[in-house]
Amino acid sequence: MDKKEDKHKVAEEPMEHTLDCMSRLETMSDEEWNEFFSDKNSMSDCSFLLGYKEAKLRKEAIKPNAEKAWQHFHTSYIVPETTRRHMGIWIYPLATIAAILAIVFILKFVHLNSSDIDVSRPFMAFTADHAPQLITITEDGSRPNIIEGRQQRDGILINDKEADFTHASFAKKMIRSIATPRGKSYKIILNDGTMVLLNAESKLIFPTSFVGKQRNVRLIGEAYFKVKHDTAHPFIVQTEKVNTRVLGTEFNLRAYPTSDTHVTLISGSVIVCNRSNNKAIKLCPGQDATLLGNKDFDITTVDTDYYVQWKDGYFYFDDLPLVEVMKELGRWYNVDIEICDNSLLSYRLHFIAERQASIDQVVENLNGFSYLSATRQGQKIIISKKMHLKSD
Template identity: 35%
Template sequence: MNETEILALLKKYQNNTLSDADRDKLDAWYLHKASTTNTQLSEYELEDSYQHLKSKLPLQQETRVISLWPRIAVAASIVLLLGTGIFYFTTPKEQTIQVAAKQQDIAPGGNRGILTLSNGKQIVLSSISAQDTIANEGEKQEVTIKMNADGVITYVINPDAAASKEDVNSFNTLSTPTGGQYNIVLADGTKVYLNAVSSVKYPTQFNGNQRIVELEGEAYFEVAKDKSKPFIVKSGSQSIEVLGTHFNVHAYNNEAVVKTTLLEGSVAVTYKNQKAVLKPGQQSNVAENSNKIAIREVDTEAAVAWKNGRFKFDNADLKSVMKQLERWYGIKVEYRGDVSDVRFNGGTFRNKNLSEVLKVLELSNIKFKVEGKTIIVYP
């Protein structure tokens, strides 16, 4: 029972239109909270109060309900402030019990990123508006870094000042915080979509015979085709080699398995002297405690749902789902009980507030209690 429902019950009481069931519920709430302490109540606490007293008190007996309400009426005067969403019980001892407005919901993440230049300068991308030129890189300023109207970072090579293959590459790093994601187009035309709490390090232009980038976290790559220069993604002990293709890499340091999902083309995954070639629709899994590359067929839409603004779960375990929410909403998750066997299918949109996402997950008979930025999970 939330604050809106409490206010509705109090208004019915004022108008003398309460049903017996409504009286039971308001009795339970008042006895458990209003007669003891001054406290702010969340919707979870209000519901707990009702359920607790319903099990402890014989409120279903009509005689108890009838005798209780005169005492409440004498002990408290009810003041409704419907415009502000606050109400008070004022006792003869001047004690005031306030129910605060419902806890503020937790908003989703958005486009937030930090660009670190080769000289160490950092640019907070979310704090600047679209502009033609953000910075220039290289001894001869042969690379111009721009931001387009959609906030995408692009690298443009000045053909009149282009470096030779022998010149040393200068590197930039794009990183995202908790609740952030960002898109970038590298100098060769490769598009990189970076998920929350991730970073990608790359040269400002690709000299030499390979195009090498380093990833921590999760990113989706649409690699520009260039048969003369293989594109290589390094993440920990794993490397992925491609010529031109679309794939997703999930390589967070706090997760045991690195997952590479192929949507289009072909990639070769190398890990601890093992090598495997993926076909579209396949995903490789590698773990530090194993020397093998495991390959399986997967729902590729689930793997890249984050890029398309969705959460999509394909038989996902609860803890992996909650890690996604931690990174996107900036929350901390605590578990009370065994939830190892809980799996999810389906999904929702990433632009929703956290409460709406939790409602979807609760359809799998999991309970959540929100305490500030901490989410407590009950089986």
């Protein structure tokens, strides 16, 4: 046996011993867990094993496209929930436990090349748009016009807060679209009396008057609908992925391009149809339909406050992943939000605040969490762990 082969044999022996211990982590009793973590040799073996497996994987595996992986994470917004064992008497360094769990991950999912992903890389939860943030109206495909002050024309009343089309008078049907920027909402009363409240960074495309058997509008972003009842003329909201059909009801529809589509029913009933395969489901009040992977619907009974409190001027986040909360705050305040420690991505928040609060007040509220540190640098908010957790 030459020296090179001998090195590999020496490396394999402690690795196999530690691997045997690692395979039993999930079934260990409290006493066995305590003994394992208090054993310095075990910690040393784990560190040795991690270094060995990293070196071996980096040598043999095809180098992954890290940028593509992060881009996929960003666009799909799938935030894994990690189980942490650091309560009560388990006063062990979080970094050590994370390293051990990383070893298990490497051993069980070698083919994913996870050891080549830089988990320390900051994650941009939201990127600000530095263009002027203005509410605009577009007439029949023309250039957008800024909504400023009070306007009245053809029976339409428009001001900075709402547009009322109930008395619109046109010889033929005209198409309008109203778009909100980040940080602003806007109320639209359609020709049939239906009320639509647009959330930030959203657009509604609609006719000045409804003609025909259906009342059709198109939404990009998020809106709360209070539909005027009319059994003879169904009201249909079209988004990129779903059509929502109602007769007269209240519901919230969330369809931002980079997020999951949600239809949340407050009262009445709606039928939601997947545009890609025509599968349809019917919702009852208090239910939310989420389109999964553009194929199937996930129907759940939810706390509707989360989906509609925004219309009453509040942020309401109940057990929501940190990154989702940061996206909502970023969209409203139009600021860059960077999460420095990616281990925070699996944390979930219960958070309520007024949307009219200043960005500094929101930062102060975020710092009230025992594990979060939020700092503002101009138009950028940086999220990291509290200092006492970093030293663990």
